[in-house]
Amino acid sequence: MATKQPSDKSHFILPDLGEGVHEAELIKWRVEVGDTVQEHQTLAEMETDKALVEVPSPWTGVIASLNGNEGDIINVGSILVNYSVGENATKNDAPPDTGCVVGAVDDNISIPTSFSRTEATTNKCGDKAIATPAVRRIAKEKSVDINTVTPTGRGGRVTASDVESHLSPAKKQNIPAVPIVEPELEATPLATRVSVPQEGVMERIPFRGIRKKIAEALTHSLKTAAHFQVVDEADVTKLEQRRNALSELVGKKFSLLPFIMTAVVRGLKEHPILNSTVDDFVEEILVHNIINLGCAVDTDQGLMVAVLKNADDLSLVQLSDETARLAKECRDRTIKREELSGGTFTISNVGSYGGMFTTPIINYPEVAILGVGRAKEQVLTKDGAFYAGKVLPLSLSCDHRVVDGAAGAKFLRTVIELLENPEELMPTI
Amino acid sequence: MPVKTVFETKIQHVSILDELGNFDEALGGGLIPDEDVVAMYKHILVCRRFDEIAFKLQRSGRMGTYPENRGQEVPSLAAAYVLQKKDWMVTCYRENAGLFWRGLPMEKILLHWMGDERGNHIDECNVTPLAIAIGSQMLHATGLGWASKYQKNGAIACTFFGDGATSEGDFHEAANFAANLNLPVVFVCQNNGWAISTPTKVECSAPTVAQRGLAYGMECVQVDGNDLFAMVRVVKDAVENARKNNRPTFIEALTYRLGDHTTADDARRYRDADELAMWEKRDPVIRLRNYLEKRDLWSQEQEDGQVALAETTVAAVVKIAEEIDAPTTNDIFDSMYEGITPELQKQRQTLRTSSLGQDPSQVPAKSQEGAVQ
Numbered sequence: 001m002a003t004k005q006p007s008d009k010s011h012f013i014l015p016d017l018g019e020g021v022h023e024a025e026l027i028k029w030r031v032e033v034g035d036t037v038q039e040h041q042t043l044a045e046m047e048t049d050k051a052l053v054e055v056p057s058p059w060t061g062v063i064a065s066l067n068g069n070e071g072d073i074i075n076v077g078s079i080l081v082n083y084s085v086g087e088n089a090t091k092n093d094a095p096p097d098t099g100c101v102v103g104a105v106d107d108n109i110s111i112p113t114s115f116s117r118t119e120a121t122t123n124k125c126g127d128k129a130i131a132t133p134a135v136r137r138i139a140k141e142k143s144v145d146i147n148t149v150t151p152t153g154r155g156g157r158v159t160a161s162d163v164e165s166h167l168s169p170a171k172k173q174n175i176p177a178v179p180i181v182e183p184e185l186e187a188t189p190l191a192t193r194v195s196v197p198q199e200g201v202m203e204r205i206p207f208r209g210i211r212k213k214i215a216e217a218l219t220h221s222l223k224t225a226a227h228f229q230v231v232d233e234a235d236v237t238k239l240e241q242r243r244n245a246l247s248e249l250v251g252k253k254f255s256l257l258p259f260i261m262t263a264v265v266r267g268l269k270e271h272p273i274l275n276s277t278v279d280d281f282v283e284e285i286l287v288h289n290i291i292n293l294g295c296a297v298d299t300d301q302g303l304m305v306a307v308l309k310n311a312d313d314l315s316l317v318q319l320s321d322e323t324a325r326l327a328k329e330c331r332d333r334t335i336k337r338e339e340l341s342g343g344t345f346t347i348s349n350v351g352s353y354g355g356m357f358t359t360p361i362i363n364y365p366e367v368a369i370l371g372v373g374r375a376k377e378q379v380l381t382k383d384g385a386f387y388a389g390k391v392l393p394l395s396l397s398c399d400h401r402v403v404d405g406a407a408g409a410k411f412l413r414t415v416i417e418l419l420e421n422p423e424e425l426m427p428t429i
Numbered sequence: 430m431p432v433k434t435v436f437e438t439k440i441q442h443v444s445i446l447d448e449l450g451n452f453d454e455a456l457g458g459g460l461i462p463d464e465d466v467v468a469m470y471k472h473i474l475v476c477r478r479f480d481e482i483a484f485k486l487q488r489s490g491r492m493g494t495y496p497e498n499r500g501q502e503v504p505s506l507a508a509a510y511v512l513q514k515k516d517w518m519v520t521c522y523r524e525n526a527g528l529f530w531r532g533l534p535m536e537k538i539l540l541h542w543m544g545d546e547r548g549n550h551i552d553e554c555n556v557t558p559l560a561i562a563i564g565s566q567m568l569h570a571t572g573l574g575w576a577s578k579y580q581k582n583g584a585i586a587c588t589f590f591g592d593g594a595t596s597e598g599d600f601h602e603a604a605n606f607a608a609n610l611n612l613p614v615v616f617v618c619q620n621n622g623w624a625i626s627t628p629t630k631v632e633c634s635a636p637t638v639a640q641r642g643l644a645y646g647m648e649c650v651q652v653d654g655n656d657l658f659a660m661v662r663v664v665k666d667a668v669e670n671a672r673k674n675n676r677p678t679f680i681e682a683l684t685y686r687l688g689d690h691t692t693a694d695d696a697r698r699y700r701d702a703d704e705l706a707m708w709e710k711r712d713p714v715i716r717l718r719n720y721l722e723k724r725d726l727w728s729q730e731q732e733d734g735q736v737a738l739a740e741t742t743v744a745a746v747v748k749i750a751e752e753i754d755a756p757t758t759n760d761i762f763d764s765m766y767e768g769i770t771p772e773l774q775k776q777r778q779t780l781r782t783s784s785l786g787q788d789p790s791q792v793p794a795k796s797q798e799g800a801v802q
Binding site (some may be wrong): 013015021057058 | 780
C-alpha cells in the first residue's frame with residue numbers, strides 16, 4: 001500500500017516494496033550525503049523476500065543523512081533517508097511537530113532507523129487518535145483526552161503506557177540522552193524506555209536473537225490462545241521399576257521422558273483434538289493424523305523446541321535416542337530448521353531441573369502442552385495401607401477455544417492411567 | 430465400419446510487420462494511414478513513460494501495487510483504434526495503451542492503484558474498471574454483448590485477458606455463451622507466455638491458445654501481438670464479424686511483458702535472461718520506430734520532442750492524481766452497488782465507529798455521512 005510521506009519532504013519513509021513486505025535488506029546505497037537527487041532517481045538497492053528492487057526518491061532534494069548501512073535490515077515504515085529542508089534543515093530532521101507531542105524530546109537527537117516514533121507521530125496527526133477500545137476506556141477512566149496523548153504504538157496507536165506517561169510527564173524529563181542513540185533500543189516503545197531504572201545496571205543485553213523470538217512467540221500465544229490448566233499426579237512407582245529393569249536390560253540409562261512420550265502419543269491417538277493446530281488466518285482448526293511431538297530443550301541461549309516427527313512411529317528406544325540427538329543439536333546450534341517447526345503437541349520437561357506443577361504456555365499454533373514436573377518419592381496409600389511410591393506431577397495447558405475442560409482432563413487421565421500401568425503402556429518389554 | 434474425418438481445422442498466424450522490418454504490402458498496404466501510425470507511436474511513447482513512472486511511484490511508496498504494461502501496448506491499442514465510440518472495451522490490467530487511446534483520463538489508472546475508488550468511476554468512455562480477479566471481465570463482455578444484441582444498438586464488446594485466464598472456468602462460460610447465443614464479442618487473449626510465473630505450456634497443453642476458442646465454434650486466429658498492423662488487421666476482421674454477423678472471434682495475440690508481473694514480483698527469478706533478450710528485440714516500439722524512420726515519417730528531433738512531451742504529460746498526470754483529496758473509507762461500501770444495501774450500511778457504520786473504539790451514538794451524524802463524491 002501507499003505510504004504517507006511527510007508533506008515537508010524532510011524524510012523518506014521506507015514503503016512496502018511489494019505486497020505485504022515488512023522489511024528489506026539494504027544492498028547498496030546509490031547516493032551519498034550532500035547529493036542532490038532528482039525525483040524518481042534511485043536512492044538504494046534493496047532486497048525483500050521477493051525481489052531485488054531499486055528504491056527511487058519521491059521528490060527532488062538534497063540528501064541530509066542515509067539511515068542504515070549496507071547489509072542492514074530496514075523495517076518498512078522507518079526513515080530511510082533524511083533530506084535537507086530549508087535553512088534549519090540539518091538541525092531538524094524529525095517530522096514537524098504537530099502539537100501532539102507531549103514532554104521534552106530533544107530535536108537534535110538522531111532517531112534510530114527503525115524506531116517507531118516517527119511512524120507514530122506521522123500517522124497520528126489529524127486530530128483523532130488511534131487506539132483500541134480498552135485503551136480508550138483507560139483514558140476515559142483517568143480523564144485523559146486521548147487525542148492529546150503521544151502515541152508510540154504500532155501504526156501510531158496510543159497504548160496504555162502512553163496514557164500513563166501522559167499523566168506523569170515529569171518522568172519524560174528524565175530521558176537520558178545516551179541510550180536513545182543506542183541502536184539496541186530499536187523498536188522499543190518510548191513509554192517502556194522511560195520507566196526503566198538506569199542506575200546500577202551490571203550488563204546490557206540486547207533483547208534480540210533467540211530471546212526475542214521466544215518473547216514474540218510466547219507473547220503471541222498468551223495473547224491469542226485461551227489458556228487453562230489441568231494438573232494431576234501419576235503414581236509412577238511401577239513405571240520406575242520397569243524403567244530400571246529396561247535400563248539394565250538394554251545396558252543404557254533411560255529417563256522417564258520417552259515413557260511419558262509414549263503415553264502422550266497413545267493419549268493423543270485417543271483424543272485427537274489435542275493433536276490439532278489453529279490456523280487463525282482462515283479460522284480453521286486442523287486436526288492432525290500424524291503426531292509431531294515437540295520437546296522443549298533448555299540451551300544457554302534460551303528455550304528451543306525440537307520436534308520429533310511422526311513420534312507415533314518411533315519405539316521407546318528410538319524416542320529416547322532421537323530426543324537426546326535433538327537436544328544435543330539444539331545446544332550445538334546444528335539443529336536443522338525443519339526440526340524446530342511443525343509440531344502438533346509439545347512436552348516441557350522442567351522436572352529434570354526441579355519443580356512440581358507449572359502453567360506452561362502453549363507452543364502456538366498447537367492447542368496443548370504438557371508440563372512434566374519432578375518425580376518425587378512420597379508415602380502413598382492403597383487399599384488402606386501405606387506404601388512408599390514415586391509421584392510424577394503433570395500440568396496440562398490447553399487452548400480453551402479448541403479444547404474444553406472435560407476433553408483436557410480426559411486426555412490427562414488417559415496419559416496417567418498408561419503411566420500407572422506400564423504393562424499396558426509397554427506390553428512387549 | 431469406415432473411419433472418416435468429421436472435422437479438421439487449422440489455426441492461422443498473421444504477421445504484417447515483423448521484427449526484421451519486413452512489411453507485407455498485400456495485407457498491410459493502406460491498412461492504417463501514415464498519420465495514424467505516427468499518432469499511435471507517439472501514444473505508445475507516452476504510455477511507456479507512464480508505465481515507468483507508475484512503477485517508481487509504487488517503489489517510493491506513493492502508490493500501491495502496479496502491473497507493468499511495457500511490451501504489451503499493441504494489442505489493446507490496435508483494438509481501441511478499430512473500435513467505435515459506442516463499443517465496449519472490457520480489460521484486465523495490462524491494457525493502459527488502449528484505455529488511454531479511448532479517452533480514459535490517465536490519472537484514473539493511478540487513482541485505481543492508489544486504492545481510490547474514484548479511479549473506477551468512469552463516465553468518459555465505454556470501458557469497464559480494471560478487472561484484477563483473473564477472468565471475471567470476460568463474462569462481463571459476454572453480458573455486454575448480450576445486452577447490445579437485446580437492445581439492438583449495434584455495439585460490440587471487446588475483452589482482454591491473459592493466457593492464464595483461458596484456464597479459468599470464466600473463460601469457458603463466457604466463450605460458450607457468446608458463441609451459442611451469437612453475441613458480438615471479440616475475445617483478445619494477450620498470450621505473454623507467462624501466467625505470473627507459470628509458463629503457458631504448463632497450463633495449456635494445446636499447441637496454440639487460439640484453438641481453445643475453436644472448441645466453442647468461434648472464428649480463431651493467432652497474431653503477432655507486437656505487430657501493430659497485424660493486430661489492426663485481425664481486430665478489424667473480428668469487429669466486422671461481430672458487427673455484421675453477431676459472431677464472436679477469438680484472437681490469440683503473441684506478446685511479452687518486458688517487466689515483472691507486478692511490483693510484487695521479480696521475473697528474474699523464473700524467466701531466462703535469453704528469453705527476455707529475444708523479446709526485447711521484438712519490442713513494438715523499436716519495430717514501429719524503424720518502420721516510421723524508413724519511410725521518413727519520423728526523425729530524432731521528433732523522438733526527442735515526444736519523449737520530452739511524454740515526461741511533462743506524465744508528471745502533470747501524477748500531480749493531478751496526488752493532489753486529489755484522500756479517499757474516504759465510505760468508498761469501499763458506496764462503490765459496490767448503485768445504492769447502498771442495509772447490510773453494507775451497517776458495515777459502513779461499524780467501520781466508522783466500533784473499529785475506532787467509538788460508540789456509534791457519539792459520532793456526529795454529519796461526519797458519519799461525510800462521503801467524498
